[in-house]
Amino acid sequence: MDGNLSFLKMQLDVMRHLVGWVSLAVCMYGLNADLIPYLQPPEEEIPLQNCTFPFIYNGVIYHGCISVHSDFDWCSLDYYFQGRWRYCKAFDPPMCTFPFQFGKKSINECIKEGYIMDRSWCSLTENYNKDRKWKQCSPHK
Numbered sequence: 001m002d003g004n005l006s007f008l009k010m011q012l013d014v015m016r017h018l019v020g021w022v023s024l025a026v027c028m029y030g031l032n033a034d035l036i037p038y039l040q041p042p043e044e045e046i047p048l049q050n051c052t053f054p055f056i057y058n059g060v061i062y063h064g065c066i067s068v069h070s071d072f073d074w075c076s077l078d079y080y081f082q083g084r085w086r087y088c089k090a091f092d093p094p095m096c097t098f099p100f101q102f103g104k105k106s107i108n109e110c111i112k113e114g115y116i117m118d119r120s121w122c123s124l125t126e127n128y129n130k131d132r133k134w135k136q137c138s139p140h141k
Helices: 002-031 032-037
Strands: 056-057 060-062 072-076 086-087 101-102 103-109 121-123 134-136
Touching: 032 086, 101 121
Parallel strands: none
Antiparallel strands: 056 060, 072 086, 101 103, 121 134
């Protein structure tokens, strides 16, 4: 079975290279340029809608992009996943939630307390004590 999978992957790689060479020949020798769109795979269109954080997928709450059932990070566009999603981009990290509960305090900004690396952090939920979801804050304000 693994041999068949390897053979199929090799065939796919050969076909990708062939498409590139055919496209080059079309451009260089003036062949029918109408064929080019059929030789190249379509580019992915990413919806402009923002990711929703947190979101629930298969009964689990996620506070950031995930790679569950995917080779690439993705996010839900709805609080309860309803099939609407998109791949994540660099500007999609989860946001800090202010104020958040830490110990017996209500916190309104990134803090260093409780983080042994002397860096600032924030909670991703309203109650860090309960959820334990956090991220490091940017050193640049």
